[in-house]
Amino acid sequence: MRFRRPEWTVGNRLELLENGEAYFPAVFSAVEAAQREVLIETFILFEDKVGLALRDVLVAAARRGVEVHMTVDGFGSPTLSQDFVGSLTDAGVRLHVFDPPPKLSRRLKPFRRLHRKIVVVDGSTGFIGGINFSADHLLDFGPEAKQDYAVRIHGPIVAQLRRATRKLMAPVLPKRRWWPHRSGTDAADNAFPVPPVAGTAKSMVVTRDNHRHRDDIERMYRLALHAAQHEVIIANAYFFPGYRLLKSMQRAAQRGVAVHLILQGQPDIPAARWAAHMVYDLLMRSGVHIHEYCERPMHGKVALVDDVWATVGSSNLDPLSLSLNLEANLIIQDADFNTALRNKLTPLMRDACVKLELSQTAANRWWWRLGVGALVFHVMRHFPRWLARLPAGQQAILPAADTPVVVSATEHPAAEAWQWQRGIQRLRRESAD
Template sequence: MTAAWRHGNTVCLLENGEAFFPRVFEAIRAARQEVLLETFILFDDKVGQELRQALIEAAQRGVEIDVTVDGYGSDCLDEAFIGGLTEAGVRFHIFDPRPRVFGFRVNALRRMHRKIVVVDSQVAFVGGINYSADHLAEFGPDAKQDYAAQLQGPIVEDIRRFARDAVHGGRRRRWPRRRGPAHAASGEGAALFVTRDNDRHSTDIERYYRAGFRTAQHEIIVANAYFFPGYRLLRDLRNAARRGVRVRLILQGEPDMPIAQLAARTLYDYLLSAGVIIYEYCERPLHGKVACIDDEWATVGSSNLDPLSLALNLEANVVVRDQAFTAELRDSLEELIQRHCRRITPQHGMKRVLRRLWFGVAVFHFLHRFPAWAAAFPSRDPLLQRVEPPQPTAPTDEARHD
């Protein structure tokens, strides 16, 4: 699907599970025709159970429902959890399901990392929040900081078309007839739905980030959980800072994956020397994948700025041109900076300079070459397995006589 700007949308920022889950569950409970849902992680916890119940109730009302989870991210779901959904009529799909080998997940590359919901062609959700309790503050110090966008207006049909084709491979089938004006303009925002795959759209998300950085006039704020982008994107950030744009990065200070923090820190000297301002978010693990540029450009989605998201995984972001939405996201990020971040300052000394030189050669050789190396990783056709409803158990001889 070719990305196109759609005008007349209403876009609402949803911060963390406290804002995101109620909106999604409410939309599913109000569904009358269709629900399309994709997620990397679905856990059998309080959040997963509430989603499951909302989907079952919708299916029992006759709503057509397709749910897709990733076989790596959601490999702990048991037959009882999935069986209750499929028995109610939910079409449940697993992307690249593979059994564990000696207790280890072996399908780590080329994951379905998208987080998308579309309900009745009227409302869509795109972001980075999975269906798990660790996106709620009550989870404790390890609760994740994250974002999603709720969208209404013409952009919803683009997201719907993409999600249904992802499930059915672009094959034609009879889809629920829409009720009401699915394409009616409902707001002021222009929105673009952009995805990354391992075929014709392998660099789309990165290209829109880079275009935003190159055209920035006065401000760039990026908050990204796993930051280890390609050489060209780093160069665009440095060039923006050098021409006077205020470039600020919010990265992990309390990482859920320490290796991600170590990788990002190898880039600090390179960025700081050009005037980029770097903060580490220290309140809890940062899981967001968002950015805002100047007064009206923003993006929210599933794509990190690291080799997995930019060169291997299947991702989805929404890019928005809307002053109110951009201001809302900027205000949220400013609050993180003011209340929960520490600023990184340059460090000096000969030992530091030598270490920087060594890391610089190794790191930038890797970043420069990785897109080409990624082609050597397994590139099988994505397998989407539909889970069939449980079969009724045949009665025993004793039961037949009763």
């Protein structure tokens, strides 16, 4: 497929979806209505009640003749049972695994992962955001349920989302006949017409890879911060930005923009909070307001600037997302969408967050703060260049049945046992109820 630069597309209708309660029914409904094609990318797919529900709607779609492709990450979805995979493939679902690790070293390959979360149905309905197919995105999961967001899309921008998804899946998609009059374009790319105008939102799909689009998402954030005049709200799960993005936030606050960061107060990865605290001091001294979300783990990756710019996607503001992983964000220019997003984030800041004071940052609590602060500052300044030197060869996408990701339910390695024990215990409780 030809290289395409991100481009603005007008005439879209966007709907903000909060948490699994809104996202999963919307996706399942779209798949149930599919007639020709379903494309899915996800970092995590678990065999809990969400994964099983997804399997059921995909199997039903495939059996009525819909072409269904789903790609999961080999690290994020480390173990899928033979029965689960078999039920999908027997129905005709094509399940692929991105960069499956060797069985004995699956925990030693966390870099350059497929972290995108995308769904495209019949080339006319799209979804993008930060929500995986797992039950921990539902509120009834309990205190560890994640707070997150996604967008349902109608309009011409869905064609961009479909192209991005098919480009990733190209190695495992069925080979099509190449017709001379298409000038080197895969006929499948033109199988669906560009969707008609559905609304007024202007948007673009921006991806991050390790070849032509290494810093596209970070650059979009920096451009938006540079243009900000009144307000910036960023809600992000894992926060350890590079030097340039950090300086953009500081400069926006220093010229009078109200910059608010909603970050993790109860992270699912404790080290993430420690890393974030290392930059709090620098930001707060510039006037940035930091709010720690304390109800549940914050898993969102969203932001808004004034009434003119917003983003929802899979990219965190940390080294993995900004310098290693494959990511995808939707960039939005639409006042109505910004209002909807602001109406979700403002109550979060007011009612579910603790606003930090400068005296509460880790740099002010520890006697060795000066040395650590200097070290962190220089790491942030140089880490994108360091990480870019890691090998970035073409990662494989393979049929799930040909990878060590597929194991029987009794063969899960000890490193993943806690995930499965938690899921099995929960399913047993639900069955008993």
